[in-house]
Amino acid sequence: MAAVVARAHRLVPSRGWTDGGKPLARRIPSTIVTSITAGIVLAGGRSSRMGTAKAALEWHGSTLLRHVTGVVQRAVDGPVFVVRAPGQELPELDREIIVCDDPREGMGPMQGLAVGLRAAAEHAARPDVAFVCSTDLPFLHTAFVRAVLAGFGSDPGAEPEVDAVLPIVRGFRQPLTAGYRTALAPLVEELLGKGQLRPAHLLAECRVRVLDEDALLADRALAAVDPELEAVVNVNEPADYEAARRRPEPEVIVERYGVLATRGGGRGPRVVRAATIGHAADLVGLAFDGHILAAVNGDQIRSDGTLPLQAGDTVAFISADAGG
Template structure:
């Protein structure tokens, strides 16, 4: 059983946005694809997407688990219950996120999850940018039955769930005692969401994360023409594909990417975050 997993509440059509947030474009991918990818990277466990009944979702990685919210209009506690129940026997705890936090950083996810692993809490609830963040929080999967009971009792606010378990709150100072998080997400943009069209436009206008790209083996040799950089290169990229584009590399079936030296991917929509290093190398034997 994995220690940690992820749950993303996909939501449905937003009256404010005029379209499902999950399908909003994000650097050639979608907001939902990005959030799922960040949680997969940060937890190394399964990721569950909870969708509204009948909701169509954009393309997702093959191992993503999709479950339907069994009751319409019951709010986030229903989604929390469904997501945690889907992870029964698969993980001890899950980071639960809404789909509309485009700057969620893996370092933030790891910082929050460590609390439920090491401090005996049932929930780690960040309090950042002036508000508690129940949809950027960690929950023990054993809370599924409690959350389901609260839904049946029509007690639908996360505060009711928190009343029935051990909650550790982390304010901004506590969150940033993690030096990695403090360095890579000092403003805690991880919890910024996009509720209005103007929020989305402002978020989309921001520069992509700054990452480092390094080429190895046959890929490096092929790029070693006149004027080509030989060492690490800093680029702005929100996905592996954008990182490849940033150094003029054709990211095709002959090329593999390794994120920070360990997580291997050949999916160009894999999301990147500030501080990542992307190693590109030949996917062919002997590369």
């Protein structure tokens, strides 16, 4: 995988160097390898079995598309693209999401993949790889996205480079919860021109790293939060959606700091079930408005109440006002 190698410095204790009895730190050069990752969410499916657009389905106070794009945003460090069908209306999304129009309808996910990979390849951030998924994945988790993208890294004894990372869960290939190199855009376009419209046609032309269930669950972070690999479960029919919607929201820990610490039932962390930052705030008696910010798992300061939360998250609310 193409990578940018940057020289950086880290601080380490220096033996024998002191300042008033306290050890000084000296700067030791280290090499950090970074690679930009992107996300592509395909929203242009016809949703014929569902009977209504999946992207706009309600999901715990938000929409299914907002939920899935938010999960992908949290997992990658580059841009996230949504590919929509010609004339398709989308629900409200985070302002950083890049919407791409698919000029050709009825060509299936390969056409959306071509549009998304081309947009990613031409983006100023120049992401090397992208996690690609459909919009109907209510249980997608950031840990799954990261585990798939980690498949592009070099393992001892493995091929040094692959074009695609393909999960196989419960015996089924998962090409719409997979990783692809953005450089594949011309090949996808070429295959479409030949009438080869299935992801299997693309994978047949690629160097593919397969991640079966054992390989996926070797990732400790993923095994801890999604041992059944429900990240790949999609909703195709109303009964699927209704069953998914009835499940309890994820269990998260909420902490409050500063002037917020005594609101909503006393100090200390609280465990609540909430699918968004806004709902978590409501449950501890906070109005998530412009005066409050949220830090998720120690970083990602957010003011968007629709940002999705996941099992294992810790949300810290702080006052955005000076002195709070």
